[in-house]
Amino acid sequence: MNAKHDSQPRETGTRPSFDVAIVGAGPAGLAAAGAAASEGARVVVIDAADQPGGQYWRHRSESAGVPEDGKLHHGWNEYLDLRRTFDEHVASGAIHYLPRTSVWMLRKRADEDFLLELTPSWGPPSGIRSVTATRLVLATGGYDRQIPVPGWDLPGVMAAGGIQGFVKQNGTLPGKRFVVGGTGPFLLPVAANIVAAGGSVAAVCESSNLMGWLPRAHRAAGVPAKGVEGAGYVWEFLKHRIPYRTSTVITEILGDDHVTGVRTAKVRPTGEIVAGSEREITGIDGVGLGWGFTPQLELPLQLGVSTRVDVDGSLIAPVDDAQHSSVAGLLLAGELTGVGGAALAVIEGRIAGRVAGAESQGRSAVASARELREIGRQRRFAEAMHLAHPVPQGWQDRLTPETTVCRCEEVTAGEICASRETLASEDQRALKGTTRAGMGWCQGRVCGFAVSGLASNDVADHTSLANAAKRPIAQPLPLSQLANLEN
Numbered sequence: 001m002n003a004k005h006d007s008q009p010r011e012t013g014t015r016p017s018f019d020v021a022i023v024g025a026g027p028a029g030l031a032a033a034g035a036a037a038s039e040g041a042r043v044v045v046i047d048a049a050d051q052p053g054g055q056y057w058r059h060r061s062e063s064a065g066v067p068e069d070g071k072l073h074h075g076w077n078e079y080l081d082l083r084r085t086f087d088e089h090v091a092s093g094a095i096h097y098l099p100r101t102s103v104w105m106l107r108k109r110a111d112e113d114f115l116l117e118l119t120p121s122w123g124p125p126s127g128i129r130s131v132t133a134t135r136l137v138l139a140t141g142g143y144d145r146q147i148p149v150p151g152w153d154l155p156g157v158m159a160a161g162g163i164q165g166f167v168k169q170n171g172t173l174p175g176k177r178f179v180v181g182g183t184g185p186f187l188l189p190v191a192a193n194i195v196a197a198g199g200s201v202a203a204v205c206e207s208s209n210l211m212g213w214l215p216r217a218h219r220a221a222g223v224p225a226k227g228v229e230g231a232g233y234v235w236e237f238l239k240h241r242i243p244y245r246t247s248t249v250i251t252e253i254l255g256d257d258h259v260t261g262v263r264t265a266k267v268r269p270t271g272e273i274v275a276g277s278e279r280e281i282t283g284i285d286g287v288g289l290g291w292g293f294t295p296q297l298e299l300p301l302q303l304g305v306s307t308r309v310d311v312d313g314s315l316i317a318p319v320d321d322a323q324h325s326s327v328a329g330l331l332l333a334g335e336l337t338g339v340g341g342a343a344l345a346v347i348e349g350r351i352a353g354r355v356a357g358a359e360s361q362g363r364s365a366v367a368s369a370r371e372l373r374e375i376g377r378q379r380r381f382a383e384a385m386h387l388a389h390p391v392p393q394g395w396q397d398r399l400t401p402e403t404t405v406c407r408c409e410e411v412t413a414g415e416i417c418a419s420r421e422t423l424a425s426e427d428q429r430a431l432k433g434t435t436r437a438g439m440g441w442c443q444g445r446v447c448g449f450a451v452s453g454l455a456s457n458d459v460a461d462h463t464s465l466a467n468a469a470k471r472p473i474a475q476p477l478p479l480s481q482l483a484n485l486e487n
């Protein structure tokens, strides 16, 4: 039901106040916004991007008037539906939309509303430097998880998601002929997007042997849309003759001042290279690497939310059936609660928005039985996917002492291992102090997972991952904004 709304947020001095604040306008945030507004709440939606869509529905520039036909997207009609509702609520004043705006800090004192500190992500400031809200929904998504490989710092090497984002946003490619490597079904749409944009793919190197799907095939059958999507990729791969090599890793990226080739090898599930399986692929100018995603947890961590390590090795924040986190009044949706894809993000966002909207009006709301069943199906599929496509064992052994791990501060694997052995730096925080790994511009977003793994000489543990994700300043901002911070 659409309720009537004031056209403006309540003004408290220079700090507008809302019933519900939503950070992120991706699949989860868009769904949350429509649902919260439909409960009669005054909603603010803050997103660092120029236009709604998030990572999954990233598209051509609306402000530049570049038409988007949706051909590079799955579920484009669902996006159009969510967007229509969103736009209607923006037009009615129920939703106050702040694009090109980052939330860099969150605060909440007992019995007070959430306080969100804002900064322009680019372009001129919106004039609003902070907002408050009774309920907060965080839907900040995630980013590509990376592990280093010798040569990965050469120009022409990108995160697999970076290539996809580039194509979706610009309609053009950052190269001509690519190798895509890593693990997970996400490598398939990246390769498909490359050929759709006129490039070619010399190989997709999937480190897993796919046998992990066999005992869990019934979970895949529970989400038929994923099967249909997968069949589409099989057809694309056959049509464009894209080799799909399983149990294969990129052991080295070759080139002097730009990528020109890769060395690959077959690996056993235990991580050893199969003798004699090494080969070289040359004549390429682009490499895309993807090892799953890392939920973007700095904002919930600023509020002290509880976390755990999920089956894919990611740090996530658990929620209850109504998407409440462990912090009162804070709801989470999408990748933050566990990497599970856009369809799951939409359902979670819808529930979080409805619950936050209702609670802000003094009512309560719950997820429907149907929504909970669908969440269960999507979660079981995601778990099967993570177990069938683990980060491959043995990646640490394939680094050389010279391999750069932290690219911002140019810290090598040799320096990190030496610090672990000689200075007992056995978690990410200690290594940050002793080597500067994770201390640069990206604040460990790119290297945090790998540094945590190297710190323990095994899989990354909870404390190390949580330390890596703790960032009191979530986004880059001008120093003047810190200097002028109130309270």
Ligand SMILES: Cc1cc2nc3c(=O)[nH]c(=O)nc-3n(C[C@H](O)[C@H](O)[C@H](O)COP(=O)(O)OP(=O)(O)OC[C@H]3O[C@@H](n4cnc5c(N)ncnc54)[C@H](O)[C@@H]3O)c2cc1C
Residues within 6 Å of the ligand: 023, 024, 025, 026, 027, 028, 029, 046, 047, 048, 049, 053, 054, 055, 056, 057, 101, 102, 103, 104, 139, 140, 141, 142, 143, 144, 160, 161, 162, 164, 165, 186, 189, 190, 293, 296, 299, 333, 334, 335, 336, 340, 341, 342, 345, 474, 475
């Ligand atoms: C690069 C990339 C490509 C992907 N491609 C595919 C694909 O092809 N197929 C597939 O199935 N899945 C893909 N995924 C996964 C899929 O995007 C997610 O499952 C889905 O988008 C999750 O939706 P979400 O709403 O949780 O987050 P997102 O879609 O990531 O949206 C999060 C939004 O939050 C905003 N944000 C984050 N932090 C802040 C902040 N501090 N202040 C303000 N705004 C903020 C961002 O600008 C973004 O718009 C991709 C993921 C990435 C990272």
